[in-house]
C-alpha cells in the first residue's frame with residue numbers, strides 16, 4: 001500500500017459508533033442507523049424503486065475489507081456493485097463482497113440475483129444473521145468512492161460521504177455489505193421501521 005492509500009484508509013476509518021456531527025440531520029441519521037432491510041425502507045419512502053446492477057465478478061478485496069470476512073490473506077472475492085434508485089434518483093451505492101469458496105451452498109441466491117435487490121433475498125431467509133453496523137465518512141479518494149464517481153459522474157467530488165457496512169452470515173459463509181449514502185437521499189423521509197413481506 002502506498003503512503004497515499006494508507007492515509008486515505010486512515011481518514012475513512014470504520015468505527016462502530018455513529019459519527020458525532022450536529023450537521024447530520026435526524027432524517028439522515030435515521031436512514032443510516034435504521035435496522036431491517038434498506039431496500040424495503042426505500043420502497044416505502046418512494047414512488048418507484050429500482051436496483052441497477054453495475055457488476056458482479058471476482059475481484060481483489062479492498063485493503064480495509066478482507067479481514068472482516070475472516071480471510072487470512074487477500075485473494076479474489078465475489079464482488080457485487082449496484083446503485084439503488086428511488087424515483088430514478090440514485091440514493092445508495094452498494095458494494096458487497098463474499099468469500100468465493102462454498103458460494104453455492106452458503107449464498108445460493110446470489111448468482112441469479114441480477115437486478116433484484118440482495119435485501120429481498122437476505123431478509124426473508126431465517127438462516128441469515130447480521131452483525132452490528134460500522135460507520136465511516138469515506139474520503140473522496142477512497143476506492144469505493146472512486147467507483148461510485150465512475151458510475152455516477154454527476155456526483156459531487158469534494159465531500160466525504162457517509163457509509164455503513166455489516167457482515168451477513170449464513171451457514172459457513174460471510175458477506176460484507178457496504179452502503180454509501182448519496183446526497184439525493186436527503187429528499188426522502190425515512191419511514192418508521194418496516195418488515196419485509
Ligand SMILES: C=C(O[C@@H]1C=C(C(=O)O)C=C[C@H]1O)C(=O)O
Pocket residue numbers: 036037038039040051080081082084092094095096116117118119120122177179
Ligand atoms: C442489504 C440490503 O440490500 C441492498 C441491496 C443490495 C444489492 O442488491 O446488491 C446491496 C445492498 C443493500 O443496499 C438491504 O436491502 O438492506
